Amino acid sequence: MLQPATRDTRALSGPTRLAHLFMSQFIQPGDLAVDATCGNGHDTLLLANLVGPSGRVWAFDVQERAISATSRRLGQAGMAERVELILGGHESLAEQVPTPVRGVMFNLGYLPGGDRSIITRPKTTRTALDQALSLLLPGGILAVTAYPGHAGGDCEEEMLREWSATLPQPLFHAWRMGQVNTPPGAPYLILIQKAA
Amino acid sequence: MLQPATRDTRALSGPTRLAHLFMSQFIQPGDLAVDATCGNGHDTLLLANLVGPSGRVWAFDVQERAISATSRRLGQAGMAERVELILGGHESLAEQVPTPVRGVMFNLGYLPGGDRSIITRPKTTRTALDQALSLLLPGGILAVTAYPGHAGGDCEEEMLREWSATLPQPLFHAWRMGQVNTPPGAPYLILIQKAA
Numbered sequence: 440m441l442q443p444a445t446r447d448t449r450a451l452s453g454p455t456r457l458a459h460l461f462m463s464q465f466i467q468p469g470d471l472a473v474d475a476t477c478g479n480g481h482d483t484l485l486l487a488n489l490v491g492p493s494g495r496v497w498a499f500d501v502q503e504r505a506i507s508a509t510s511r512r513l514g515q516a517g518m519a520e521r522v523e524l525i526l527g528g529h530e531s532l533a534e535q536v537p538t539p540v541r542g543v544m545f546n547l548g549y550l551p552g553g554d555r556s557i558i559t560r561p562k563t564t565r566t567a568l569d570q571a572l573s574l575l576l577p578g579g580i581l582a583v584t585a586y587p588g589h590a591g592g593d594c595e596e597e598m599l600r601e602w603s604a605t606l607p608q609p610l611f612h613a614w615r616m617g618q619v620n621t622p623p624g625a626p627y628l629i630l631i632q633k634a635a
Numbered sequence: 636m637l638q639p640a641t642r643d644t645r646a647l648s649g650p651t652r653l654a655h656l657f658m659s660q661f662i663q664p665g666d667l668a669v670d671a672t673c674g675n676g677h678d679t680l681l682l683a684n685l686v687g688p689s690g691r692v693w694a695f696d697v698q699e700r701a702i703s704a705t706s707r708r709l710g711q712a713g714m715a716e717r718v719e720l721i722l723g724g725h726e727s728l729a730e731q732v733p734t735p736v737r738g739v740m741f742n743l744g745y746l747p748g749g750d751r752s753i754i755t756r757p758k759t760t761r762t763a764l765d766q767a768l769s770l771l772l773p774g775g776i777l778a779v780t781a782y783p784g785h786a787g788g789d790c791e792e793e794m795l796r797e798w799s800a801t802l803p804q805p806l807f808h809a810w811r812m813g814q815v816n817t818p819p820g821a822p823y824l825i826l827i828q829k830a831a
Contacts, residue, residue, distance in 0.1 A: 448661055448774060451808045451828045464656065465644055578644060603815045612647045613816040619825075620802045620809040629815075632647045 454628035455546070457616055458582035459485055461630060462542050465580050466490060470541040473574065474498040475529035475567055479551060480509030482544045487518040489542075496522045497536050499529045504553055529567040533574065541579045543571040547595060548586040560591075561598040568602060572611070578635035588624030603629055610634050650824035651742070653812055654778035655681055657826060658738050661776050662686060666737040669770065670694040671725035671763055675747060676705030678740045683714040685738075692718045693732050695725045700749055725763040729770065737775045739767040743791060744782040756787075757794040764798060768807070774831035784820030799825055806830050 447463060449456065459482075466472055468491035474483040477498040486496045500506050506526050513519045525535055529545070547564065549556075571581050587596040606613045610633065617627035643659060645652065655678075662668055664687035670679040673694040682692045696702050702722050709715045721731055725741070743760065745752075767777050783792040802809045806829065813823035 450774070450831060451776075451810065451826070457810075460660065464660075578646070580647075600815070606816045608816055611816065613814060614647065614653075614812055615815045616810055616812045618809060619796070619799045619811045620804055620807065630647070635646060 453618075454584045454616065454626050455481075457628050458482070458544060458584055458630070461580055461582060462486065462489060462544065465578070466542045469493045471536075471538060472496050472540050473532065473536055473543040473571065475532060475543060475545045475571065476500060476547065477509045477524070478505050478546055480505075480512035482546060483509050483522060484512055484516060484518065486542065486544065487513060487516070487521045490521060492521065494521060497525060497532075497540075498522055499525045499527060499532065499535070501526070501528050502553060528563055530563040530570070532567050533570040536574055539576045539579070540574050541576055543574065543579075543581045545571070545581075545583040547584065548589050548592065561594050564595065565598055565602055572606075572631065572633065575633040577633055579633050581629075581631040583629040583631075584626055585629065586624075586626045588626070592624070599629055603631070606631065649814075650780045650812065650822050651677075653824050654678070654740060654780055654826070657776055657778060658682065658685060658740065661774070662738045665689045667732075667734060668692050668736050669728065669732055669739040669767065671728060671739060671741045671767060672696060672743065673705045673720070674701050674742055676701075676708035678742060679705050679718060680708055680712060680714065682738065682740065683709060683712070683717045686717060688717065690717060693721060693728075693736075694718055695721045695723060695728065695731070697722070697724050698749060724759055726759040726766070728763050729766040732770055735772045735775070736770050737772055739770065739775075739777045741767070741777075741779040743780065744785050744788065757791050760791065761794055761798055768802075768827065768829065771829040773829055775829050777825075777827040779825040779827075780822055781825065782822045784822070788820070795825055799827070802827065 466489040470490045472486040477483045477500045483498040506524050513522055586592050603613045612632040614630045662685040666686045668682040673679045673696045679694040702720050709718055782788050799809045808828040810826040814821055
């Protein structure tokens with residue numbers, strides 16, 4: 440399936456940039472997508488942009504502050520109508536999203552600029568990740584940006600390693616993408632594709 | 636710099652597929668590129684396709700059989716004129732390629748279907764990799780597909796790990812992309828971008 444897309448030659452400077460590159464490659468106008476951790480809304484805005492006016496995005500966060508920031512950002516871009524904002528944990532993803540989706544994004548750790556004691560927890564994250572995989576359409580992708588450097592990041596890393604290593608082949612293509620010339624604790628990307 | 640590109644939603648089934656995705660994202664018509672290990676010519680054909688009739692590709696291999704196979708493949712696609720085939724080791728890359736390039740591809744290990752005792756060697760490969768980085772334009776990318784499973788693959792992996800980990804930041808963004816739900820010894824991708 441070869442169709443026009445957007446060429447984006449910005450620097451491959453971190454895992455968020457890679458996540459955006461893959462989402463841009465796979466999500467098309469009219470698609471459905473999920474931002475499981477909307478934070479300040481950067482990923483939500485990307486997804487809203489990619490799915491276009493005929494698509495739909497569900498965006499979750501446990502913090503009111505994150506939902507407000509995302510709502511503001513979407514409003515400024517004129518994309519509020521494409522997105523359903525949900526104040527709640529992403530472990531309710533399967534309940535809230537009624538239909539299979541093309542892409543799901545997770546950005547773990549704490550809210551930038553917010554309360555650093557409110558972090559994603561390995562157990563609820565794992566539940567949400569499993570739900571995200573069930574929601575994926577064949578060929579759809581899940582991108583998880585992880586930050587082993589923050590407090591609690593090591594438990595999360597262990598969970599992610601164990602979880603991703605046991606995903607069944609050939610049903611899932613599961614990748615770890617990390618920078619190799621950075622200090623230990625640098626963020627990395629887990630990218631999963633459900634086979635078509 | 637956002638321009639139309641080709642959307643390619645095929646399965647992310649292995650490192651070669653990822654290498655092709657990144658090359659397709661960064662190489663544009665009129666660009667110059669290098670295939671340091673042309674093998675059966677699949678990567679050379681991709682690069683020739685991406686640079687278009689106004690671009691140029693230099694393709695190296697130490698085996699006559701690889702050069703012939705690549706030549707045939709390019710001829711069938713009507714792209715022979717875009718490619719300079721060089722029967723020789725890629726450690727002469729800097730001598731043979733007279734100008735900076737947008738992308739360089741390496742596919743290590745032995746020639747599929749050929750003599751498995753003729754493999755890329757860590758020392759010459761490292762020399763060639765350093766030369767490739769010097770040749771890269773700002774923003775240009777180097778993709779190295781490595782096969783730790785073959786005989787000699789462990790030394791090569793050690794060389795690649797040490798080499799990539801010491802590339803200076805912020806001049807190079809250096810990534811390792813490996814599948815996490817595959818048996819040990821699965822091939823992986825090293826992707827390097829020179830900062831713009």
